[in-house]
Amino acid sequence: MSQIIEIKNVTKLYxxxxxxxVKALNNFTLSVAEGTVFGLLGPNGAGKTTLVKALLxxxxxxxxxxxxxxxxxxxxxxxxxxxxxxxxxxxxxxxKGVDVLMLLGSLSGLATVELKEKIEFYLKKxxxxxxxSRKVKTYSKGMMQRLGLIQAVIHNPKxxxxxxxxxxxxxxxxxxxxxxxxxxxxxGKTIFINSxxxxxxxxxxxxxxxxxxxxxxxSGTIDELLHEENSFYVNIEDKENRVYSIxxxxxxxxxxEKNKITLNNGNYETLNNLIxxxxxxxxxxKGSGENKVSLxxxxxxxxxxxxxxxx
Amino acid sequence: xxxTYLISKYAVKELSSKKIIWFFFGISLLVIAILLIxxxxxxxxxxxxxxxxxxxxxxxxxxxxxxxxxxKTAVTVPLFGGGLFISIFAxxxxxxxxxxxxTVEFFLSRPVKRLELLxxxxxxxxxxxxxxITFLVVSTWLIVGIYLNDWNLNxxxxxxxxxxxxxxxxxxxxxxxxxxxxxxxxxMVAYLIFIALSxxxxxxxxxxxxxDGAVWKYLINGLYYLLPQSSDLAGxxxxxxxxxxxxxxxxIFVGFVQTTVYFYLGLLLFKKKDF
Numbered sequence: 287m288s289q290i291i292e293i294k295n296v297t298k299l300y301x302x303x304x305x306x307x308v309k310a311l312n313n314f315t316l317s318v319a320e321g322t323v324f325g326l327l328g329p330n331g332a333g334k335t336t337l338v339k340a341l342l343x344x345x346x347x348x349x350x351x352x353x354x355x356x357x358x359x360x361x362x363x364x365x366x367x368x369x370x371x372x373x374x375x376x377x378x379x380x381x382k383g384v385d386v387l388m389l390l391g392s393l394s395g396l397a398t399v400e401l402k403e404k405i406e407f408y409l410k411k412x413x414x415x416x417x418x419s420r421k422v423k424t425y426s427k428g429m430m431q432r433l434g435l436i437q438a439v440i441h442n443p444k445x446x447x448x449x450x451x452x453x454x455x456x457x458x459x460x461x462x463x464x465x466x467x468x469x470x471x472x473x474g475k476t477i478f479i480n481s482x483x484x485x486x487x488x489x490x491x492x493x494x495x496x497x498x499x500x501x502x503x504x505s506g507t508i509d510e511l512l513h514e515e516n517s518f519y520v521n522i523e524d525k526e527n528r529v530y531s532i533x534x535x536x537x538x539x540x541x542x543e544k545n546k547i548t549l550n551n552g553n554y555e556t557l558n559n560l561i562x563x564x565x566x567x568x569x570x571x572k573g574s575g576e577n578k579v580s581l582x583x584x585x586x587x588x589x590x591x592x593x594x595x596x597x
Numbered sequence: 598x599x600x601t602y603l604i605s606k607y608a609v610k611e612l613s614s615k616k617i618i619w620f621f622f623g624i625s626l627l628v629i630a631i632l633l634i635x636x637x638x639x640x641x642x643x644x645x646x647x648x649x650x651x652x653x654x655x656x657x658x659x660x661x662x663x664x665x666x667x668x669k670t671a672v673t674v675p676l677f678g679g680g681l682f683i684s685i686f687a688x689x690x691x692x693x694x695x696x697x698x699x700t701v702e703f704f705l706s707r708p709v710k711r712l713e714l715l716x717x718x719x720x721x722x723x724x725x726x727x728x729x730i731t732f733l734v735v736s737t738w739l740i741v742g743i744y745l746n747d748w749n750l751n752x753x754x755x756x757x758x759x760x761x762x763x764x765x766x767x768x769x770x771x772x773x774x775x776x777x778x779x780x781x782x783x784x785m786v787a788y789l790i791f792i793a794l795s796x797x798x799x800x801x802x803x804x805x806x807x808x809d810g811a812v813w814k815y816l817i818n819g820l821y822y823l824l825p826q827s828s829d830l831a832g833x834x835x836x837x838x839x840x841x842x843x844x845x846x847x848x849i850f851v852g853f854v855q856t857t858v859y860f861y862l863g864l865l866l867f868k869k870k871d872f
Contacts, residue, residue, distance in 0.1 A: 345871035370706035376699035380614035393707040
């Protein structure tokens with residue numbers, strides 16, 4: 287797959303002329319492949335929004351190179367292929383929902399007839415038809431977010447940046463947004479998500495990167511990052527607690543809990559051997575697999591490690 | 598061009614949503630209504646001598662010309678002062694609201710040049726104010742023409758003249774709006790220039806009588822050419838209303854130069870600004 291977004295050694299300094307400039311991005315390098323749902327994670331002030339805004343040409347950089355679809359981001363013609371949902375966005379309050387979409391769609395280069403068709407389609411899809419002729423200042427947070435998503439995709443862009451897409455949205459709305467992102471992925475779009483809602487990111491994204499203090503800390507697929515190396519689990523049904531009296535288990539690095547055995551320093555062969563022992567003792571095995579941490583646990587651990595190593 | 602047009606429409610829509618613009622329009626309607634009432638109830642020949650008594654212009658011959666001059670001046674001079682005052686108030690928030698965090702991103706993430714964005718906002722604002730000025734001036738010209746048979750086309754020059762005065766202030770307000778992103782600060786500086794500095798600098802020759810010295814001259818002349826010359830433009834407006842020759846065109850030329858320079862500086866700032 288080709289790389290749609292390429293970030294090479296990018297540095298951004300705030301207050302560059304002062305004695306103490308702040309490095310918002312420090313020699314940051316990352317690439318995102320076509321058709322990926324990519325999640326960028328990091329604590330507040332890590333530089334996530336700075337990176338996205340630099341990719342959109344809204345802020346200048348002090349070094350490095352930024353390319354989208356093989357073109358430098360300073361070339362604004364590529365913006366026809368880019369959609370963006372800003373964080374904490376604010377639509378002009380004096381405009382009606384439909385007028386906002388007409389304006390932003392027209393600015394993206396869509397012809398009026400095509401744009402009207404698309405607006406009708408998306409308003410229906412996002413259940414905003416009845417609110418379309420109302421001024422946006424009367425919209426709820428969830429409605430604003432849906433309108434924001436529509437404006438980000440209405441011109442059928444190849445790359446979509448979503449900054450906190452599920453922020454302030456109720457669980458049903460969040461699921462609808464997740465489903466919509468999955469639809470976009472199936473259409474081959476590349477989606478770049480900034481979010482604090484790690485559980486959402488875990489559900490949506492194929493790959494994630496964690497950044498802290500303007501630097502890339504870790505990146506990879508969700509599976510690569512979240513699996514615990516050489517650690518497996520076996521779920522069992524053992525009402526009579528027979529598992530505690532199996533001497534063969536002492537040969538393995540195991541931790542026995544109620545109805546669950548954790549195998550450390552193992553592999554798939556030792557996992558199979560362990561299951562054979564349990565079954566030979568008449569203990570029902572209900573499930574097994576590699577142990578994984580949640581993205582939230584992984585994120586906190588990664589940031590803590592990073593802070594400690596910097597201290 | 599299309600993007601500039603779309604942004605202009607957006608600016609027109611934003612201005613139209615402001616009560617102050619409708620207040621301006623309402624005042625214009627009121628002035629027109631008063632003119633119509635006056636012309637329908639008073640015999641102009643009766644009031645002409647009163648006007649003549651106050652007029653010091655020898656070229657005015659008949660009562661009708663005198664009355665026409667009176668009514669035109671009575672409309673245009675307050676229009677210059679009041680209209681500009683209201684217009685400055687109306688447009689001072691345009692740029693700060695466009696550049697507000699959470700809004701500007703929608704525009705900058707699209708294939709729109711920053712020049713198009715700024716030019717669109719500028720043209721949209723100028724268009725709305727131009728319409729308001731044109732409505733009042735043309736209405737006055739028509740009423741005075743119909744009732745007093747005075748169809749002097751030169752009077753209509755007041756439209757581009759007041760629009761130019763507005764453009765100078767608007768481009769300055771844009772520059773300040775981009776720099777500070779604060780509508781109140783931009784408005785206050787514009788008012789300070791309009792109400793205080795420009796009238797003072799208009800009388801710079803008198804100031805030189807009291808402040809002698811090359812440094813003072815450089816300073817005051819510098820400020821005079823740096824800041825909007827609204828009082829000079831107001832003087833030209835009054836002359837046109839009185840049917841006099843304009844005299845010096847320099848303030849008009851300076852107005853165009855200032856508008857261009859303020860706009861260009863605003864654009865430079867806007868292009869360099871991170872959002």
